[in-house]
Amino acid sequence: MRLPLLFLLCGMAAGAPSCLAQTDYARPGRPLAPAPADPAIARAIARIDPARIHQIIEKLVTFQTRNSLSSMETDLPSGTGVQAAADWIFDQFQQISIECGGCLEVRRDTFTADPNSAEGTAWAKRIPKPTRMTNVYAILRGTDPAQANTMYLVTGHYDSRNTNVLDDHGFAPGANDDASGVAVSLESARVLSQLKFPASLVFVAVAGEEQGLVGSAHLARLAKEQGWNLLGVLNDDIVGGNTTPGETLQLKDRIRVFSEGVPVSATAEQQRRIRALGAENDSPSRELARAVEDAGKTYFPAAGAGGKPSFRAFLVSRPDRYLRGGDHSSFNREGFAAVRLTEWREDYNHQHQNVQRDARPVLGDLLEFVDFTYVARVARINAATLATLASSPGEPQKVQIDAERLENGTTLNWQPPAGKVAHYDLLWRETTAPDWQYTIQVPPAAENGPVSITVPVSKDNVIFGVRAVDAAGHRGLVVAP
Numbered sequence: 293m294r295l296p297l298l299f300l301l302c303g304m305a306a307g308a309p310s311c312l313a314q315t316d317y318a319r320p321g322r323p324l325a326p327a328p329a330d331p332a333i334a335r336a337i338a339r340i341d342p343a344r345i346h347q348i349i350e351k352l353v354t355f356q357t358r359n360s361l362s363s364m365e366t367d368l369p370s371g372t373g374v375q376a377a378a379d380w381i382f383d384q385f386q387q388i389s390i391e392c393g394g395c396l397e398v399r400r401d402t403f404t405a406d407p408n409s410a411e412g413t414a415w416a417k418r419i420p421k422p423t424r425m426t427n428v429y430a431i432l433r434g435t436d437p438a439q440a441n442t443m444y445l446v447t448g449h450y451d452s453r454n455t456n457v458l459d460d461h462g463f464a465p466g467a468n469d470d471a472s473g474v475a476v477s478l479e480s481a482r483v484l485s486q487l488k489f490p491a492s493l494v495f496v497a498v499a500g501e502e503q504g505l506v507g508s509a510h511l512a513r514l515a516k517e518q519g520w521n522l523l524g525v526l527n528d529d530i531v532g533g534n535t536t537p538g539e540t541l542q543l544k545d546r547i548r549v550f551s552e553g554v555p556v557s558a559t560a561e562q563q564r565r566i567r568a569l570g571a572e573n574d575s576p577s578r579e580l581a582r583a584v585e586d587a588g589k590t591y592f593p594a595a596g597a598g599g600k601p602s603f604r605a606f607l608v609s610r611p612d613r614y615l616r617g618g619d620h621s622s623f624n625r626e627g628f629a630a631v632r633l634t635e636w637r638e639d640y641n642h643q644h645q646n647v648q649r650d651a652r653p654v655l656g657d658l659l660e661f662v663d664f665t666y667v668a669r670v671a672r673i674n675a676a677t678l679a680t681l682a683s684s685p686g687e688p689q690k691v692q693i694d695a696e697r698l699e700n701g702t703t704l705n706w707q708p709p710a711g712k713v714a715h716y717d718l719l720w721r722e723t724t725a726p727d728w729q730y731t732i733q734v735p736p737a738a739e740n741g742p743v744s745i746t747v748p749v750s751k752d753n754v755i756f757g758v759r760a761v762d763a764a765g766h767r768g769l770v771v772a773p
């Protein structure tokens with residue numbers, strides 16, 4: 293379908309601002325607004341319970357140590373160690389599946405991390421001998437055969453450590469790092485398993501993060517080898533909203549979302565193209581981060597006009613924090629869009645420390661420093677993002693800008709996604725703006741065919757993006773041409 297330039301003349305929409313008051317690139321579009329809330333999603337995320345999150349984190353702490361090396365030890369007290377924790381998480385997913393009539397496929401991804409292997413050179417100092425690792429995950433299959441292989445994933449790591457990463461017996465409660473992220477995954481599974489989505493959701497708890505992202509690297513390779521069409525990974529790591537007494541700078545109204553710019557998996561030619569187009573801020577991971585922000589605006593609306601959402605994503609345009617790493621990076625390396633969510637202000641006295649209650653300040657990643665209400669908010673923004681994306685039509689395909697001739701307008705072309713489209717959002721923003729500013733709705737082509745549209749906006753001055761939206765207003769991920 294071809295839409296002409298005159299389709300989008302200034303002022304065509306009722307209430308549109310005056311052309312004379314706007315720059316040329318602002319005239320055709322409307323300011324971007326939050327999506328409408330889906331009542332079913334709103335009800336589901338409202339069921340996320342701080343008390344249940346408390347119970348999950350408290351239970352994980354009772355395993356004494358979840359150091360991944362403890363899987364090989366035989367002298368641990370009964371019911372302790374990382375393997376006991378893995379079994380408990382597996383049982384939790386199984387119970388959730390029973391409650392939804394067997395809707396989840398609950399699996400173990402068990403493998404041996406061998407420091408003598410080719411990949412082992414990267415983490416041999418943290419895994420001195422061949423060690424059994426187990427990732428636990430549950431798949432909620434999509435109901436649309438055309439979209440069921442499209443997947444969105446949420447993960448946290450269930451392993452823990454104290455000061456000595458090789459200490460496989462010492463107390464390592466790991467309440468914030470990262471029982472909090474595992475609680476997000478489990479609670480998201482519990483509430484979203486009561487709904488049905490066209491695309492599939494994957495709820496994960498990985499091992500071996502503290503040994504060098506070993507578990508997530510194995511699962512990411514598995515996803516690639518099995519051909520998962522994995523469009524987005526949310527990695528929740530240290531999302532406990534640290535509650536150190538006297539802390540006045542912690543912010544409980546936001547979650548940081550880190551995302552890579554130029555994809556680490558990009559080839560030399562892809563990197564050249566990204567630089568040539570000025571697309572460093574439009575990687576698939578950046579678009580996923582913006583989707584988290586968009587979900588926050590929809591499901592945590594501001595109380596008054598012009599106010600900020602009651603809970604929101606704070607986007608950080610770098611892959612992770614200084615001197616740190618996370619499981620999202622494993623998925624990035626395999627070419628998947630992935631982001632890291634983490635609390636606003638970390639307390640390093642409560643991470644990777646031997647527990648010392650008589651020290652000042654108290655040391656150790658203890659349950660008492662976790663804000664369960666905050667973790668529930670983080671779980672809700674995760675679940676809202678997952679549910680929205682899994683309900684959407686998916687990503688438009690082969691989005692391109694026609695750059696064959698010099699012109700002040702812009703012609704864009706794309707192919708439809710797998711799902712049913714009610715309309716597309718054609719988006720654009722100033723090249724220096726962090727997020728999308730203007731939009732117009734573009735109808736789908738007849739028989740869900742390819743779309744071509746020309747707009748009176750110069751491609752030299754803005755960044756364009758396209759996303760597909762269904763009849764209920766569920767927005768898919770934006771694709772930059």
